[in-house]
Amino acid sequence: MHDTWRFERKFIVPRxxxxxxxxxxxxxxxxxxxxxxxxxxNVYFDTLSFQFVSxxxxxxxxxxxxxxxxxxxxxxxxxxxxxxxxxxxxxxTRKVVYPLPPFELxxxxxxxFFAHIKASEVPTSLAYTLQTLKPVLSNHYFRRYFISADRKxxxxxDDQLSNSIILRDTxxxxxxxxxxxxxxxxxxxxxxxxxxxxITQYFTARLSKFSKYAYGFEQCRV
Numbered sequence: 220m221h222d223t224w225r226f227e228r229k230f231i232v233p234r235x236x237x238x239x240x241x242x243x244x245x246x247x248x249x250x251x252x253x254x255x256x257x258x259x260x261n262v263y264f265d266t267l268s269f270q271f272v273s274x275x276x277x278x279x280x281x282x283x284x285x286x287x288x289x290x291x292x293x294x295x296x297x298x299x300x301x302x303x304x305x306x307x308x309x310x311x312t313r314k315v316v317y318p319l320p321p322f323e324l325x326x327x328x329x330x331x332f333f334a335h336i337k338a339s340e341v342p343t344s345l346a347y348t349l350q351t352l353k354p355v356l357s358n359h360y361f362r363r364y365f366i367s368a369d370r371k372x373x374x375x376x377d378d379q380l381s382n383s384i385i386l387r388d389t390x391x392x393x394x395x396x397x398x399x400x401x402x403x404x405x406x407x408x409x410x411x412x413x414x415x416x417x418i419t420q421y422f423t424a425r426l427s428k429f430s431k432y433a434y435g436f437e438q439c440r441v
Contacts, residue, residue, distance in 0.1 A: 224313045226412060230403040230424040239376055239403065240363070246421055249368035259377075260293035260359040261286045262327055262385070263432045264352040272355070275433040281308050284432060285352060287319070287327060293359040298324050302341055302349075311409070317341045328354055328385065356435050358382040371411045372418055377402040382435030402429060 232239060243250035264285040265271045274282040284307075289300035302317040319339050326332050336346045360380040366373050378401045405418060419426075 224311050224409060226310050226405075226407050226409060226415070227312045228310055228405045228415070228419070229427050229429045230405070230422055231400050231427045231429055232403050232424045234399050234401060239401065240365075242421070243365050243374060246418075248372060248418055250365040250372075250374060251368070253364040253366040253373065256361065256363040257290050258293055258359055259288065259290060259362045261288050261357070261431075262354050263356045263358075264349065265355045266352060269355070269436075272433050272436045275430045276437075278428070283307065285349070286432075296324055297321055298327075300327075302336065302339075304345070317345075354385045356382060356384055356432060356439065358431060358435050360431075367418070371407055371414065373406045375404045375406070377404070377431075380431065380435075382431075382439055384436070384439035402431070 263271075264287075271282070271284045275284070284305050286303050286305070287300050288303050289298045299321050300319050302319055304315045304317075306313045306315075317340060319341075320335070322332070322335050326335060333346070333350050336349055337343075341349075358380065360377045363376045363378075364373070365375070380402070403422070403424065405415070407415065
């Protein structure tokens with residue numbers, strides 16, 4: 220379970236920019252691959268009034284979001300997923316992860332999912348809170364992982380992002396994708412914040428407060 224505060228800084232990089240992997244490998248911090256690249260899939264939950272996405276769009280500093288995440292083929296029928304609650308304060312984030320017993324993907328969009336949650340190790344108070352939420356957006360993307368030679372800084376690059384709004388408890392056909400952009404995210408402990416400029420000074424893209432959930436929600440509703 221990841222339960223510590225860290226900084227997360229996102230950069231939206233045009234696809235026509237120089238190959239990002241080459242930029243990272245020639246960076247003075249000597250970034251190298253950390254994990255094999257893989258697809259990441261998420262289903263985001265929100266209140267009936269869409270409070271979580273509204274807080275993100277409005278730039279509320281102290282906010283949270285709830286999602287179920289799994290890795291690999293997003294169309295697989297039986298998934299091994301985790302419930303994630305992410306708390307954000309400015310650029311600082313804290314993610315709490317609760318592994319879930321395997322379940323069939325359609326369950327995620329039904330009320331049976333909440334019974335499945337109660338049978339897991341998710342705290343009872345959180346399980347009851349989840350019953351007041353509903354699945355809103357499904358997305359998936361291809362993620363590459365990198366780490367600096369001193370292991371202080373991690374970078375992920377997300378590409379091939381696609382989204383589906385969830386209507387009537389099933390993913391709708393309306394989708395969107397980033398198209399001409401990729402997302403670079405820099406992650407590190409607060410203790411290294413004074414050193415971060417030595418990393419970002421080599422990036423040509425500007426810092427962004429991009430949210431995949433808010434982006435997908437807004438694009439799919441157009």
